[in-house]
Amino acid sequence: MSVSRPPRTFGITSPLSLDGPSEKDEVLTSELHKTIEPFGAFDTHEGLSHRIQVLTRLNELVKTFVKKVAVEKNIPAHLHDTLGGKIYTFGSYRLGVHTKNGDIDTLCVVPTHVTRTDFFTTFHEMLKNTDGVRDCQAIQNAYVPLIKLFYDDIDMDILFARLANKQGVPEDQDLREVEILRNLDDKCVRSLNGCRVTDEILHLVPNIETFRLTLRAVKLWAKQKGIYSNAMGFIGGVSWAMLVARTCQLYPNAAPSSLLNKFFLVFSKWDWPKPVFLKLPDESPPGLSYQVWDPRFNTLDRTHLMPIITPAYPHQNSTYNVTNSTLQIMKQEFKEALELTKKILEDESEFPKEGQKTRWSELFTKSNFFNRYKHFIVLSATADDPDAYKTWTGLVESNIRKLVGDLEKSEYILIAHIRPERIELPPEPEGHSPRFISRWFLGLSFFKAEVQPNINITPDIQRFTDQVHHLAMSQNTFKPDMRVEIRHVRRRQLAPFLPDEIAKTIKTTKDKAKKKSLTNKSIQPPQNVAVEEDMKDASKDKENNPNEQSESGSSEVNADGNKVMENESSGNGDERGRHMTEGRPVSLKRPHSPEDASPEKKKNITKHTDLPDESPPTRSQPIVPQKQAAIKLKFAQ
Numbered sequence: 001m002s003v004s005r006p007p008r009t010f011g012i013t014s015p016l017s018l019d020g021p022s023e024k025d026e027v028l029t030s031e032l033h034k035t036i037e038p039f040g041a042f043d044t045h046e047g048l049s050h051r052i053q054v055l056t057r058l059n060e061l062v063k064t065f066v067k068k069v070a071v072e073k074n075i076p077a078h079l080h081d082t083l084g085g086k087i088y089t090f091g092s093y094r095l096g097v098h099t100k101n102g103d104i105d106t107l108c109v110v111p112t113h114v115t116r117t118d119f120f121t122t123f124h125e126m127l128k129n130t131d132g133v134r135d136c137q138a139i140q141n142a143y144v145p146l147i148k149l150f151y152d153d154i155d156m157d158i159l160f161a162r163l164a165n166k167q168g169v170p171e172d173q174d175l176r177e178v179e180i181l182r183n184l185d186d187k188c189v190r191s192l193n194g195c196r197v198t199d200e201i202l203h204l205v206p207n208i209e210t211f212r213l214t215l216r217a218v219k220l221w222a223k224q225k226g227i228y229s230n231a232m233g234f235i236g237g238v239s240w241a242m243l244v245a246r247t248c249q250l251y252p253n254a255a256p257s258s259l260l261n262k263f264f265l266v267f268s269k270w271d272w273p274k275p276v277f278l279k280l281p282d283e284s285p286p287g288l289s290y291q292v293w294d295p296r297f298n299t300l301d302r303t304h305l306m307p308i309i310t311p312a313y314p315h316q317n318s319t320y321n322v323t324n325s326t327l328q329i330m331k332q333e334f335k336e337a338l339e340l341t342k343k344i345l346e347d348e349s350e351f352p353k354e355g356q357k358t359r360w361s362e363l364f365t366k367s368n369f370f371n372r373y374k375h376f377i378v379l380s381a382t383a384d385d386p387d388a389y390k391t392w393t394g395l396v397e398s399n400i401r402k403l404v405g406d407l408e409k410s411e412y413i414l415i416a417h418i419r420p421e422r423i424e425l426p427p428e429p430e431g432h433s434p435r436f437i438s439r440w441f442l443g444l445s446f447f448k449a450e451v452q453p454n455i456n457i458t459p460d461i462q463r464f465t466d467q468v469h470h471l472a473m474s475q476n477t478f479k480p481d482m483r484v485e486i487r488h489v490r491r492r493q494l495a496p497f498l499p500d501e502i503a504k505t506i507k508t509t510k511d512k513a514k515k516k517s518l519t520n521k522s523i524q525p526p527q528n529v530a531v532e533e534d535m536k537d538a539s540k541d542k543e544n545n546p547n548e549q550s551e552s553g554s555s556e557v558n559a560d561g562n563k564v565m566e567n568e569s570s571g572n573g574d575e576r577g578r579h580m581t582e583g584r585p586v587s588l589k590r591p592h593s594p595e596d597a598s599p600e601k602k603k604n605i606t607k608h609t610d611l612p613d614e615s616p617p618t619r620s621q622p623i624v625p626q627k628q629a630a631i632k633l634k635f636a637q
Contacts, residue, residue: 008206010204010205010206010248010249010252011204011246011249011250011277011278011279012277012278012279012280013250015249015250015251015252016250016251017250017251017253017254018252018253019251019253019254020253020254021253021254021255021257021258025254025255025257025258026255028255028257028258028344028345028359029213029255029256029257031257031358031359031360032213032217032256032257032260032358032360033213034358035358035360035361035364036216036217036220036360036364039220039364040099040100040101041099041100041216041217041219041220042099042100042216043098043099043100043102044100047100050152050154051093051098051104051154053152054104054132054151054152054154054156055087055089055104055106057151058087058106058151058156058158059086059087061126061127061130062085062086062087062108062110062123063084063085063086064126065085065110065114065118065122065123065126066083066084066085066110066111066114066169067080067083068122068126069113069114069118069122070083070113072122073113075113079167082167082168083111083113083167083168083169084111084168084169084170084171084173085108085109085110085111085114085169086108086109086169086171086173087106087107087108087109087158088106088107088109088175088195089104089105089106089107089195090105090106090107090194090195090197090198090199091104091105091194091198091237091238092105092219092237093105094195094198094199094202095198095201095202095212095215095241096208096212097212097215097216097219097241102155103154103155103156103157104154104155104156104157105156105157105159105194106156106157106158106159107158107159107160107161107191107192107194107195108123108158108159108160108161109161109162109163109169109173109175109192110160110161110162110163110169111162111163111166111167111168111169112162112163112164112165112166112167113167114162115162116145116160116162116187119147119160120138120140120145120147120160123147124136124138124147127147127149130151132151132152133149133150133151134149134150135148135149135150136148136149137149137390141475143190144159144187144190144191144194145159145160145187145191146158146159146160159191159194160187160188160191161184161188161191161192162184162188163180163184164182164183164184164188165179165180165182165183166180175192175195175196175199176196176199176200176203176312178282178285178288178313179285180192181288181290181313181314182287182288186290189290189314193310193312193314193316194238196312196313197238197310197311197312197318198238198241199312200278200279200310200311200312201238201241201242201245201278201311204245204249204278204279204311205245205248205249206248206249206252206253207248207252207253210248210254210255210256210259211244211245211248213256214244214247214248214256214259214260214263215240215241215244217256217260218240218243218244218260218263219237219240220364221337221363221364222234222235222240224364224365224366224367225333225366225367226367226369226419226420226421227326227329227330227333227420228240228420229420230318230319230321231321231397231398231400231401232321232326232400232401232404232418232420233321233322233323233325233326233401233404233405233418234321234322234326234329234330234420235306235308235318235319235322235330236318238310238318239308239318239319242276242278242308242310242311242318243263243267243276243308244259244263245278246266246276246277246278247259247262247263247266247267249278250262250266257345258345260341261338261341261342261344261345264334264335264337264338264341265338267334268331268334268335268337268338272305272306272327272331273304273305273306273307275293275307275308275309275317276307276308276309277309277311278309278311279311281293281294281309281313281315282313282315284313284314285313288313288314290313290314291314292313292314292315292316293307293309293315293316293317301317304317304319304320304322305322305323305324305327306319306322306327306330307319321401323401323404323405323408323416324408325404325408325415325416325417326404326417326418328415329415329417337363340362340363341363344359344360344363347359368505368506369417369419369441369443370441370443370491370494370498370502370505370506371491371505371506371507372417372443373417373443373444373445373491374490374491375443375444375445375446375488375489375490375491376441376442376443376444376488376489376490376491376494377407377441377442377444377486377487377488378439378440378441378486378487378488378489378494378497379396379400379403379439379440379441379442379484379485379486380437380438380439380484380485380486380497381393381396381397381437381438381439381482381483381484382434382435382436382437382438382481382482382483382484382485383434383435383436383479383481383482383483384433384434384435384436384481385479385481386427386436388477388479388481388482389435389436389438391477392472392477392479392482393422393438395468395471395472395477396438396440396468396484397422397440399464399467399468399471400418400440401418402463402464402467403442403460403461403463403464404416404418404442406459406460406463406464407442407444407457407460410455410457411447412446412447412449412453412455413444413445413446413447413455414445414446414447415443415444415445416442416443416444417442417443417444417445418440418441418442419440419441419442419443422438422439422440423438423439423440423441423498423499423502424436424437424438424439425437425438425439425499433481434481434483439497441494441497457488461486464486465484465486468484491506491508492508494506
């Protein structure tokens with residue numbers, strides 16, 4: 001007599017519901033698919049075929065590279081055909097959710113005789129000499145070193161991993177095997193982790209197709225709401241994938257339309273910093289001692305605000321960049337999306353006719369960042385040389401979240417919201433300085449105060465400019481034409497800093513009566529700005545443009561921390577690459593530095609309920625402000 005096996009359970013808990021899709025769910029799923037398709041959420045058959053061809057040619061190039069190095073190192077010729085070498089994919093392409101114009105994340109896996117130096121010299125030269133390859137850039141100093149390039153107009157990142165215990169790389173090599181991590185350096189482990197995590201996610205979801213459609217919708221929603229960026233303190237693609245995968249585990253039989261609503265339900269009510277796990281963490285295999293995320297023993301891990309833990313050993317928190325501001329912004333977006341998807345699921349209207357907006361359209365409406373706040377910090381990075389400009393903007397962008405973190409420590413600032421998308425102005429004619437300009441914008445809202453405060457941001461500006469300056473100098477990438485300028489402006493003063501098409505969308509109050517009616521409305525955070533614009537004598541305001549001093553105070557500091565004149569700027573440097581993370585330590589065996597945590601983060605340290613808390617109590621220490629010449633921004637309450 002055969003005994004039927006119980007259904008497989010995915011995740012660390014039992015499902016919350018085993019209900020399957022209703023007829024209405026199927027209709028709404030079809031409508032969801034049609035809604036996101038015009039946004040380029042799906043690749044075409046021709047596009048997918050083109051990607052496969054490019055990856056095939058790249059894979060052959062890797063095999064040629066491995067053999068070429070073997071010849072240079074006098075490896076016997078009869079072994080060359082057994083050496084292998086292979087290109088693996090990870091990220092959105094491996095998950096099956098890449099977009100029409102999306103990039104491809106790849107990993108070059110080679111046998112033990114090939115070194116990272118060979119990769120960044122021999123292979124880099126081979127790529128540059130390959131037909132169809134352009135903009136080939138080696139980024140050796142990134143947290144995860146890589147080569148960036150365009151191959152037949154497909155944006156690609158190529159990481160490197162050398163299997164220390166393998167004389168050859170067979171075609172069927174499974175990167176999920178933990179034994180391949182033995183005797184590897186930290187950079188190779190980090191490079192392999194991308195593929196290992198992606199493969200684990202696909203093995204931990206009950207239905208891959210429903211997972212993929214739901215993830216496509218969530219990623220599009222996050223991009224439209226401006227909360228898709230790991231580098232800027234929000235969360236990136238792999239983290240969104242893990243959140244969707246956890247939702248699929250809790251509702252294994254649900255349709256994508258229902259899963260989308262459940263996604264917002266689960267994470268709008270999630271008790272952060274309770275961590276999200278897709279499976280119980282593995283014990284460290286014998287002989288392997290890589291640092292893993294564990295707040296019981298690692299003091300720094302207790303300061304993480306939104307931990308989402310990767311399912312492959314060594315387990316890491318993929319959202320270590322999240323700040324207090326970005327967490328509050330994401331939580332508010334979750335709540336708003338939950339209410340909207342509830343209405344959609346309760347809507348009994350018929351399927352819309354062709355040409356009409358679908359019920360899902362409002363969910364994917366792009367947010368207007370500039371209408372959410374009244375006060376902004378404008379950060380401009382400029383250079384004259386195109387190569388220096390690429391290097392410089394990469395370095396500045398990768399460090400902006402540190403500036404945000406410093407601003408959050410102010411007792412007056414409630415939210416410091418960075419807009420993830422930078423604005424790149426058209427190049428000026430050759431000979432003009434600055435020729436190339438990129439701008440980032442931070443929206444500010446403030447705590448209510450009985451007395452009008454003066455906010456001194458000089459130490460924060462100085463710290464930021466010092467960081468990028470020293471990084472540029474340490475990497476030997478500093479050029480005299482690299483500059484950074486930071487200034488505070490109000491919403492009505494933003495237009496000169498923006499392209500016309502964006503400036504036209506900014507709403508400004510034209511009379512006091514209209515202003516009063518707007519400010520009396522109940523506004524949900526993060527729009528709950530506690531400072532009102534000072535409308536007195538608005539007609540007398542100095543006309544603002546990027547070359548003039550803002551009436552509210554220009555906060556420009558040079559690389560030495562000194563205030564500069566109107567046309568003088570400061571800045572410098574580089575370390576480019578999507579995988580660059582300045583806040584992470586150089587080694588997986590990272591040092592613990594609780595002093596780096598802000599008082600607000602220390603205050604929010606709580607027990608992580610999915611793991612036993614055996615950690616010693618932490619002591620909160622006040623941060624002593626630096627004594628510096630003040631640049632005070634006076635805000636009218």
